[in-house]
Amino acid sequence: MDAVEKLTNLDLRFIVDQLAQQGIERERATQATEKYRLFLMAAARNPPTPLVPTKEVDAAWHTHMLNPLRYVTMCQEIFGHILDHDPTVYGTEAYERAWTETRALVAYGAEMPESPYGVKADGAACYLSQPAAVKAEGAACYLSRPVAVQAEGAACYLSQPAAVQAQGAACYLSRPVGTA
Incomplete structure (x- = not known):
């Protein structure tokens, strides 16, 4: 085999x-x-x-x-x-x-995004590949302000609370979020 x-x-x-x-x-x-x-x-x-x-x-x-x-x-x-x-x-x-x-x-x-550091707009979802502006509280992380991201000439905006994952001192989105 x-x-x-x-x-x-x-x-x-x-x-x-x-x-x-x-x-x-x-x-x-x-x-x-x-x-x-x-x-x-x-x-x-x-x-x-x-x-x-x-x-x-x-x-x-x-x-x-x-x-x-x-x-x-x-x-x-x-x-x-x-x-x-x-x-x-x-x-x-x-x-x-x-x-x-x-x-x-x-x-x-x-x-995959063309750039390893960028964001990809995928239909109605955006993926952040860098830390978002977030506030960690206990084991959970919360977005501390609205986040706008640019992707291939089009803007993607968070339109709902996002699931985030704590990694060290930063939090990352752990799943796509809806866009407005």
Whole structure:
């Protein structure tokens, strides 16, 4: 069985469950996990090419890595080594080149923003790829002011409260929000 076939058959339901336990809607958790599977397939097909995940794929990847026995076993069986995750490249030219390569190689690449730092308007949804102006209170984060974002010449505005996810001192939108 080749790597792609192994990845197709790999049971990743535990990632969906754990993302849902973190407060991500189950449908979004399932989508993120399936995109993570596609990301792994691209990595298996293109071993010398550095790839970078979208935020949702990164969340699934981190969840997988937090289950070290499962992650190490999968990596050894599929890749023959641990698939390294190096967040220190963020913001570098190498990161930007890898983003462009990833867009070309993953099955969902057309859905990814052209810029790794930008926002993508997708129908009636906007995705923020950078921290929003938010206020953290306890375990929850709240938008502290309206947020307007520019995307491909069109403006997107939050029209409803957004689900946000705390990461360190910043909060990120964890799902698309409606636009006005």
